[in-house]
Amino acid sequence: MSVIKQGSLLLPAPAKDEWSSYQMGRFLQGVEQKTGRNFADYEEAWQWSVDNLEQFWAEVWNHFDIISHTPYTQVLADDTMPGAKWFPGATINYAEHIVRALNRRSNDVMVKSRSQTNGSVDWTGGRLLEEITRIQQGLIRNGIKRGDRVAGYLPNIPQTLAAYLATTAMGAIWCSIAPEMGPKSVLDRISQLEPALLIAIDGYRWGKRDLSREDDLARIREFLPATKTVLLPYLDENATAPAGAELYADFTRDQADIVIEPVPFDHPLTVLFSSGTTGKPKAIVHSHGGLLLEHFKAMGLHFGMNEADTAFWFTTTGWMVWTLSVSTLLVGAAIVLEDGDPNWPGLDGEWSQWSILAQTEATYLGTGAAYLAACAHAGLEPGKKWDLSRVREIQCSGSPLAADVAGWVYEAVNPNVLLAPTSGGTDICAAFIGASPLTAVHAGEMSCRPLGVSVESWDPEGQPIRGAAGELVATKPMPSMPVFFWGDENYERYRNSYFGAYEGVWRHGDWLIHTERNSWVITGRSDATLNRGGVRLGTAEFYAVLDGLKDVQDSMVLHFEDGGGMGKLVLLAEAAPGRDEQELEALIRSTLRKELSPRHVPDYVVFVPSIPRNPTGKRLEIPLKRLIQGAVTGEVIDLGIVLRPDDVNDTVQRVNRVLEAAG
Template sequence: MGTEDDTVVGPVPIWNPDPKVVADAAVTRFGRYVTECTGTTFDSYLDLWAWSVDHLEQFWATIWDYFEILADGHPTTVLAESSMPGARWFLGTRLNYAEHALRYGADDTVAVTAVAEDGTTTRTTRGQLRAQVAAVSGWLREAGVHPGDRVVGYLPNTTETLVAFLAAASIGAVWSACAQDYSAHGAAARFAQLEPVVLFAADGYSWNGRSYDRRSEVTALQQALPTLRATVHVPNLGLPIDIEADSGGTHATWEQATARSAELRFEQVAFDAPLWVLFSSGTTGLPKGIVHGHGGVLLEHLKMLALHLDVGPSKPLFWYTTTNWMMWNIVASGLLVGAPIVLYDGSPSYPDTARLWQVAAAEQVAMLGVSPGYLLASAKAGLQPGRELDLRALRTIGATGAPLSAASYQWVHDAVGPSIQLASTSGGTDVVGGFAGSAPTTPVWAGEISAPNLGVALEAWNEAGQPVVGEVGELVVTKPMPSMPLYFWNDPDGERYRDAYFATYPGVWRHGDWMQVTEHGSVIVSGRSDSTLNRHGVRLGSADIYDAVDKLPQITDSLVVGAELGGGRYWLVLFVVLADDSTLDGELTSEIEQAIATSASPRHVPDDIITLDTLPHTRTGKRLEVPAKRLIQGHALATVASRDAVDNFDALAQFTKYAGGPARPGSAPPA
């Protein structure tokens, strides 16, 4: 399978694959394997993708064989029921995710490197990781934990969290976690739904140079979880713990839970047995518990990490995340392909914006994952990581969580290095994976995602439910993926699940994003379809406005809202946070409007531009367009978002003063 350089038409890529990298890439070897098995040949990645969705069952069966899945017996049926929702994969097979995570690597090779905000670095070998997982799983068994029981973690991004998860998974228990920036109330809103039997909880965490003691929050969380039979206290800050407390059932320290050596055993569970529960942000109500299975996650993450991101035993993976975000689960799955993984616990910008680049250099990572916001901040800080640091091992930079501006592609090319592939990815917690992304064999166009992911029947649909190319439409997936949710927690008839994804197009997954498939096969995601801007009947993508505004050095954050206000009124307003030395005068206003008109279109220019001191985000850093829009439309604050789902609830509350829109056309409400 070669590159697409000779077959691509359209704009010139900002990055093209190195033929030497292509020849050695895992996706190239996989393509040859498919050819050997089926006789089908492929001239490009898009050829392989088309085969993978046209022959869906054969593709996933080949993934199973290629990665040598360990299971009780070989599957005879790949897809027993292809309807959505309700697709059933690999019926009759039994396996365990944790067994695959711990099967690769000699005992003396490094499996996990944990870096604390203060620079403290701890390395854990494969042998040590196996021993710790065996000890904790033995402790859980002695505590009476059985397959299907829920084990939860109120924990930062550390090795102990990884061990606790793998231990729970090894015995077939169901895992769920959240970071400690959630209050006890916020954590309980998630965990109480699961009726957990064991809680792992740290004494606190560090952020921006400060330590946060969370012992009182742990006690409050224990009291909010009456089903707990045991609590394991993890000494992240080294604070004393009163393990004689009445709440939380039996108490143990981390040292006690890992003290006894035990045999490493794996409970074989059904392919669709629950592995973990991830939660929606909770900005529109009680967080939804999204349940994923052992087998679906295993296959999806093997495909994504090996074939798309090209990480493996000699290619360390570092993706900045917290335990609140699905990217933590992706990083943990780096173990599935034998990759050394790097965990970082702390602020990505402390003591300055260069922090993550410094960690990537120190650990010589091959794959670095960051948010689009971090790339933007790095550019605005004037960083030159490729010149200032030793990034010789770095081959790929991943970015997800929001649309990635074209300017960030150019900055990576110029400031990090022209040989570095910037791999923008679009996916979601819903499938704990990606819909579109890159591979080492795909070109990269600035502002675009290189291609649909293998095995993902991705299309853009217009309002008539027809696939379109070169036009913006709804992001849909027309065939099932193994990592689609098994179900939502506490949704016995599946109504909430169906309403979330299948109410608009029955039998077809509608994700809620605007997307365009280009003539050369790439993908452009332009924002959430539930926060669409609709100016004079023309649908606009918020990402087009952010792409223009984020380039301006005077602006550090922005939020655009298009609100229907009744009586035919529509208010398109841009809220901005200014840099310390900037003022929103007539000159800057004109510069913003000109940038938007030039980069997007005159229709995108807002009615008003308003400065605020700060803007709200979800706990994973996403802009809160829909809650802000609903407040402007007059909805009550208590109905638009949960306090614990927002990083700064006061920043969201300030939008209530804009309820009803401007006092007159073209004028903002008084502050």
């Protein structure tokens, strides 16, 4: 892997006269014609979009032909945060727009499912519509109505997709929990909602292992006695329903016309849960209208998807990316679903993301930055092993993408791809910073602020800064900001989560740098910042360097304060198999000193079996630090969201031994 410096130009922006080749370009040219403006570049178009929020979102509404059963009276009736009121008067339904696209493509394959449990399945648009209607009939027989909650303890398979759309088309509220989560993790989340019905599987296959969920499901049902249960046999097609539950085949035995329930713009669509790394998971409620408009904008403009595309998003059903991925169908693009271990039998094996991408002839990949880094450090050349020539865009998220890894994508995957590092969150189920087809790609940086998203980097006094890390803030409302947290009376937890630092301004909790190139860099969580003797160090600075060392498979930096002094800086590292740890420690120290500064050199390097990350690839720095300091596991971290939970205790013990020896 060649050395690529941060900021190196990897893909130039198209000239203004090429804009008409892109859907976003055509959209903006239409705005120019209506307004008499002439945008010199994307940045001018972005500025117009945030200065004229009402006109911009009205244009998005019209461009994507939003189906409204009653008209809106105003685009933005109240721009106060929290509590902005979007499109009052309108009655819509998110799922109805996907139904419209499926009807248009009823004979085309719209879902390509690849499962280690039951193999490959392709569904046409008509087949998906049929499953939606069958599930709706089962919901109706069970008394499910508008506003009721339906939970899915389900993997990333077509039936889950159909259940989400069937539920929300009726005005009921959906939530997904990935089956790899244990009973406590599941109950910490869905018990807040008191679901009327739960659809669950009996088990699944992960690589070579068959994992039953029958005992876990029994424990979940014990604590939700009022919740009806539907069992979908998945691991064992002959599985029988437990007492009091209904088999999926019986639940879906009837078929009828699809039911669409028009609801207000801000009616709850789905509940997403925060990771639960710093307390009880927040039940974040997203609305029909908010996700409909944000996702149409993302899919149709920023990602440029249309009916010629097939999009593969690697995700579990408990991640916000799953909810985002379903919106691929809004614009008539097909979707790829994968369920199983993507590293089996290896990073470049038959179940790798690259293999699935090639098998399904996908044109778009949504993946994790950590996955790209792992492939780069392993020296893989997926563009040579598989035909990836159809892939036109790769979006990555979950953690910052190192410059060297960005360069590797162009060298080893596809030199013509648009690489789109993105940062958003479960909180908005959309992006704060990302990419567009009209902006250049620079290594290790994000290209732009999305249209209609008023993001800035602020200093502690609330002033925009450039060239240095500041707080990522949103100064104006977005349609997809949560309507509320479930069970959060008086919006107290909501306000404390986002609006405690700056009055009326969303503070997300990330350090953000606005570069001289007008690009953007996330340097870590602002609540995980290291302060060594009064000098603030962003964790992403370390990772940008360490991710370029091929023998460091993963890393995490922690700072233990000592009351105002330098404190203890501890670097956790996962070494490549067979690598001499003493030599690697010397290389780590010399590289950090050379590339960053002497202040970045850790006091201690601790080699650990793995770095704790959640399913999105985010390092769990704060929870691990609290565990090392003596906190109780269940109070600061939910092991159900850790990718390798069995390693956590070992890691804590290793760090504690080093710190105790140091005094």
